[in-house]
Amino acid sequence: MGFIRVLTVFGTRPEAIKLFPVIHALEADHRFDNRTCVTGQHREILDQVLALAGIVPDHDLTLMRDGQTLDQLTARALTGIGQVLDAERPDWVVVQGDTTSAFAAALAAHYRKIPVCHVEAGLRSANTHHPWPEEANRRMISSFADLHCAPTQRAADALRTERGEGAQIHLTGNTVVDALEWVTQRIMQQPDLACGLAEWERRFTGRKILAVTTHRRENLGAGLINIARSVHEIARRSDIAVIFPVHPNPQVRSVMQAELGGRDNVALIEPLDYPHFARLLAISHLVLTDSGGVQEEAPSLGKPVLVPRETTERPEGIEAGTAKLVGTDPIVIEREIARLLDDPAAHAAMARAHNPYGDGRAAMRIGDLLAG
Structure with missing residues (x-):
């Protein structure tokens, strides 16, 4: 059986933080051939996370321009990511959250009938203008996604209400907990990282x-x-x-x-x-x-x-x-x-309140779901 080819797409620092545990899990798993594409939506602060996590993108679109509007960014992201998808032809596209990069990647994949895995799916504020434009982005991504990785039970329930019981909705926990545990361990081993x-x-x-x-x-x-x-x-x-x-x-x-x-x-x-x-x-x-x-x-x-x-x-x-x-x-x-x-x-x-966001094993669960 051949490798499962995955293209992980992101552009902002928060996406990078929440996706590097997934990338690490996929790269350590013999079942996958993982490729990464960054849009550069947060250029300098994105690069900091990439360097820390040891991730060298396979594709870097550097989409940001001074004074760029959201529709201009979306159009550039959609066509740029589309070209990467045509070159890579992945089995899965993985996106996280609610950014313009995530929305454009999900839409570009949908246009090519490539399955989309949405990490941190199902968050809802019930107001499409708060936060703006993120609330609308994540709702639209949910309409394209084939695999919904919900960080909490509430998010999973919201998705089942919207998408129906037949949708592939799984409670995985939030990868941010995985990332924080990883970086905390790194700081303990290398205090100079945070001096x-x-x-x-x-x-x-x-x-x-x-x-x-x-x-x-x-x-x-x-x-x-x-x-x-x-x-x-x-x-x-x-x-x-x-x-x-x-x-x-x-x-x-x-x-x-x-x-x-x-x-x-x-x-x-x-x-x-x-x-x-x-x-x-x-x-x-x-x-x-x-x-x-x-x-x-x-x-x-x-x-x-x-x-x-x-x-x-x-x-x-x-x-x-x-x-x-x-x-x-x-x-x-x-x-x-x-x-x-x-x-x-x-x-x-x-x-002392209970943290409802996970146990640090979300990335492993997402890998297993992608493997089927």
């Missing part, structure tokens, strides 16, 4: 660290300003420090620099590679983030998560008590941060 925060750790000794990330399109504008102002106000406290890896989007950077630049206890730093971000989560007291992936990662390390969004496609964390939606009203954000800083019982309740 770049040492200066801030020394400077902020004795303070509770608030880790902040924000980048969602629906928060650009007024939402982002409100998030920045809430952090500005909470940073008036002498018992905390803020470490904020600022997204490269100029719309994010300009707001954060204007509101938070120059404060002694606020570190506006460059985006972190994966080991350093794992280290930031480890040293933080709590996390304020609009990132979906961080809502899954932080609970694995026992860190409470406040989510400045109106909805989340990861309600399991809300239900389990590991995360809480706080919207973008600065008064609400400040109040909820202060509660977790000042109330040890409230902090402990979130820190």
Whole structure:
């Protein structure tokens, strides 16, 4: 019997983090011939993950252009990935999540009647504009996918409601847990991988660290300003420090620099590679983030998560008590941060809550499903 030829397609850092365990599993499995295609949707921060995971893409499309609109990016991704599919002729195309790269890859595969495996399938916020455009992307990918790898029971149930009981829907767990366990072990073996925060750790000794990330399109504008102002106000406290890896989007950077630049206890730093971000989560007291992936990662390390969004496609964390939606009203954000800083019982309740996102064996299960 010949190898099962798989083409794994991704373009952003979160995709790379959640797919490198799958790529590792496929490459270690004699049943597969795995090939990778990256779109370069997050160029520099994507390359950091590729280097860490030891992945050299077989195809690199470098699709990003300054000022490119979503429809322009989608069109370039669709035709570029289509050319790769015609050259590789895989048995399966594997995509993850809800990015433009994932949607374009699934659609290009569908046009060629190539089966699609959707990793982290079934997340739903019930609002196609929150998050935007991700909610629509993942719904459309689900309509093309042949194999749905659901990270949680809720996601699997949502897919069965939409696709029917005959669909190939499997509860695998979330590969982000696999990735975090892998990188944590690497840091233990090679501490230098995450030593770049040492200066801030020394400077902020004795303070509770608030880790902040924000980048969602629906928060650009007024939402982002409100998030920045809430952090500005909470940073008036002498018992905390803020470490904020600022997204490269100029719309994010300009707001954060204007509101938070120059404060002694606020570190506006460059985006972190994966080991350093794992280290930031480890040293933080709590996390304020609009990132979906961080809502899954932080609970694995026992860190409470406040989510400045109106909805989340990861309600399991809300239900389990590991995360809480706080919207973008600065008064609400400040109040909820202060509660977790000042109330040890409230902090402990979130820190000790059950992590609903998996056991670190999702990639192995996905490989077995692809093998049939």
